[in-house]
Amino acid sequence: MSAVTPLYEGKAKIIYPTDNPEVLLSYFKDDATAFNAQKKGQIIGKGAMNCAISAHLFKKLASSGIPTHFIDQPSANEMRVKAVSIIPIEVVVRNIAAGSLCQQTGLALGTALPFALVDFYYKDDALGDPMLSPDRILLLNIATTDQIDQLRQMALSINQILTEFFQSCSITLVDFKLEFGFDSRQQLLLADEISPDTCRLWDQAATDTAARVLDKDRFRQDLGNVEQAYAQVMERVLSQVV
Numbered sequence: 195m196s197a198v199t200p201l202y203e204g205k206a207k208i209i210y211p212t213d214n215p216e217v218l219l220s221y222f223k224d225d226a227t228a229f230n231a232q233k234k235g236q237i238i239g240k241g242a243m244n245c246a247i248s249a250h251l252f253k254k255l256a257s258s259g260i261p262t263h264f265i266d267q268p269s270a271n272e273m274r275v276k277a278v279s280i281i282p283i284e285v286v287v288r289n290i291a292a293g294s295l296c297q298q299t300g301l302a303l304g305t306a307l308p309f310a311l312v313d314f315y316y317k318d319d320a321l322g323d324p325m326l327s328p329d330r331i332l333l334l335n336i337a338t339t340d341q342i343d344q345l346r347q348m349a350l351s352i353n354q355i356l357t358e359f360f361q362s363c364s365i366t367l368v369d370f371k372l373e374f375g376f377d378s379r380q381q382l383l384l385a386d387e388i389s390p391d392t393c394r395l396w397d398q399a400a401t402d403t404a405a406r407v408l409d410k411d412r413f414r415q416d417l418g419n420v421e422q423a424y425a426q427v428m429e430r431v432l433s434q435v436v
């Protein structure tokens with residue numbers, strides 16, 4: 195890990211400056227949290243696995259025309275990324291009902307949604323990341339109407355690419371969370387990470403509902419074999435040429 199003073203430390207990553215102000219180093223930690231950090235733990239090897247999975251998925255998305263912050267992966271836990279100012283919105287895309295959608299709507303776990311649902315949440319730990327409507331985003335001056343439309347369109351394009359990609363890994367992409375930011379030229383880039391921490395991923399070969407879970411729900415719900423699930427995702431993702 196770098197001896198440089200971090201610019202920022204989050205729950206799962208540490209961001210370091212580099213000699214180039216347009217480039218940052220993102221260090222992926224083994225630390226895991228859930229329920230707005232009320233539950234804390236470690237998933238051994240998670241940092242390196244999430245870094246490798248994210249790097250591969252960012253490459254796939256870039257080759258499919260999605261602008262991302264990813265530059266390269268200089269070491270197992272580190273990713274060089276373009277510096278962006280992060281928009282404080284977590285954009286969640288859902289294909290199948292799970293998690294908070296089930297809790298808040300009563301839809302049964304596993305219900306296939308008739309269209310990909312895009313939900314916005316305020317990236318604010320102190321407030322507990324509440325859901326935002328487009329009007330509330332405008333009210334808080336977080337993004338313009340055009341930018342909200344752009345976020346939605348990019349998220350839906352990413353969903354199409356990743357759904358097909360995970361399908362080729364025999365994994366169902368249930369839902370996932372994205373973050374975006376603006377670079378120094380005001381270009382909108384996909385940022386943060388895409389990993390079993392930020393996606394729900396179900397193994398299509400599994401025969402029961404607990405065994406199918408290959409993502410952070412194993413940690414959230416104490417399902418066990420967390421490291422093995424992340425390793426399974428990594429193996430399948432990295433085996434796909436992008």
Ligand code: TMP
Nearest residue numbers: 292293294295369370371391392393394
């Ligand atoms: P949810 O069902 O809890 O709203 O989560 C939807 C998706 O977003 C799921 O794939 C997990 C991911 N997610 C994050 O990446 N970070 C978060 O803080 C939360 C709450 C969810």
Ligand code: ASP
Nearest residue numbers: 205227228229230231232
């Ligand atoms: N990452 C979030 C947290 O700790 C929540 C989650 O992923 O469940 O707080």
